[in-house]
Amino acid sequence: MRLPPIPTSEELLNKAFSRARKAASAARTSRIPSQKKAKTIEIIRIQTACNIIKDKLKLIIERTPDIESLPEFYQDYIDVTVGIDPLKKSLGAINWAAGIISQLEREYRRRITKSRPSLASSIRKEAYGRISSVIKKIGDDLDFLDFTRNKLKNMPTVDFDAFTVVIAGFPNVGKSTILRRLTGAKPKVAEYPFTTKGIQIGYLEMKWNKIQVIDTPGLLDRPIDEMNNIELKAMVALENLADIILFIFDASETCGYPMESQYNLFKDLKRIFRIPFICVFNKIDLIENIKYIKKYTIKVEDPILISALEDEGVSRLIKRLEGLHEKKARKTFQHAGKKKING
Ligand code: GDP
Known part of the structure; x- marks a missing residue:
């Protein structure tokens, strides 16, 4: 069984925020009217960061095989190696985080749209704080999935039809x-x-x-x-x-x-x-x-x-x-x- 590569919470946040920074700097040089620009830049940062995180979390969930549909031998194998319940719990936590990140994205985009341009940057900072805290909360789950991935890499390839x-x-x-x-x-x-x-x-x-x-x-x-x-x-x-x-x-x-x-x-x-x-x-x-x-x-x-x-x-x-x-x-x-x- 192959799981996709799993980042740590820190790696995930670093990647998301650095990509967001790059996307914003592109917007900075664009010809958006300067009054609007401050707000647009902050919205782009939030959107980019959230998208990077959501995509990665969704990929983890989509690429992890549905445990119950695996042959029983593999289910037993997973249960003994890492435990099916902790694995399900961690996948559940990843799913939860993906949902919250979507909500935060919507919430803060709305707030910046309605705010004065001078407040846009501090609202974005608040959004980053909340995004970070959600991702840190699933830090242990990401670590556990990475551990699982390494353990299951060597799962014996058994022929179930033979x-x-x-x-x-x-x-x-x-x-x-x-x-x-x-x-x-x-x-x-x-x-x-x-x-x-x-x-x-x-x-x-x-x-x-x-x-x-x-x-x-x-x-x-x-x-x-x-x-x-x-x-x-x-x-x-x-x-x-x-x-x-x-x-x-x-x-x-x-x-x-x-x-x-x-x-x-x-x-x-x-x-x-x-x-x-x-x-x-x-x-x-x-x-x-x-x-x-x-x-x-x-x-x-x-x-x-x-x-x-x-x-x-x-x-x-x-x-x-x-x-x-x-x-x-x-x-x-x-x-x-x-x-x-x-x-
Ligand atoms: P396992 O631990 O059950 O896998 O046993 P092995 O196949 O490693 O065999 C243990 C030892 O018994 C080895 O030294 C084999 O060469 C030897 N052996 C296996 N089958 C026979 C046999 O039919 N006759 C004799 N004389 N020795 C055997």
Whole structure:
């Protein structure tokens, strides 16, 4: 999301008043009768200053996307990063200021028109004082919008139309190795406020379509009761985004987490996310006998055993993902068809 550049209140006032000064000096050399000139110059100054300010404030409002119309994932993202309520409040304040500036412009133009020429300058000064005080009042809001702008610049570019797989599992179970195996090239790393390591996004290209695969280091790799509020919110964001969770077990336990803890994490996540899971048992190249992990493979539905390192079983995993993607696409298609038939 891109917001327009946001000035500080001081920058905005300086720009407005200096432009006003320039506009007035042009009027000074014009051939307006001298009696009228004093009044005209002051009116031009007020109008120019107000216009500069109003244009800038309106631009900020117009160029800021309507938060409610953004995909839910982005709304969650904004809420966690800067907070939706403070953002709305600041935009409201900008809108308020734009309205007041319009009123002041009208009010002071009228007063100068009716005043004696000798009073025009002091009335304009009064107008400047009031304009300054309105803009200073929204100083914090401008600062906050500038902060928001910087924060949201790095929002990950996620494809909302793509079928999305989110990878979960303890650290070192092979999540990023699997992501690379599935999506070939080096995944894109985007900033994600919930984790220090960023979010990794790759695409599994198919004939007509693609599957988006996301790894969120530091997020779906820990028991839920250890998570703070922000991380829990991040989970909601992920649920809004994911079609499937790919849960990775390290069958060799070389990641340092016993199978029992891994299974508990899986159960934890399964309780939270109400979407389909695929269970992958990785690093089978390191285990001597599959029967050691049978206790767990029989507890989950259709487990897939792979070695991401040796590229064993990965094609089966890809087939499964493609199958689920197709199933969803068909459902969406049928749903759209029904809607059309039913009018
Ligand atoms: P992540 O922290 O879950 O993303 O795990 P990584 O993908 O970084 O993998 C952790 C370590 O396990 C790395 O040294 C990988 O090379 C290794 N690894 C990943 N998959 C396999 C596998 O199938 N077999 C073996 N032997 N090692 C693997």
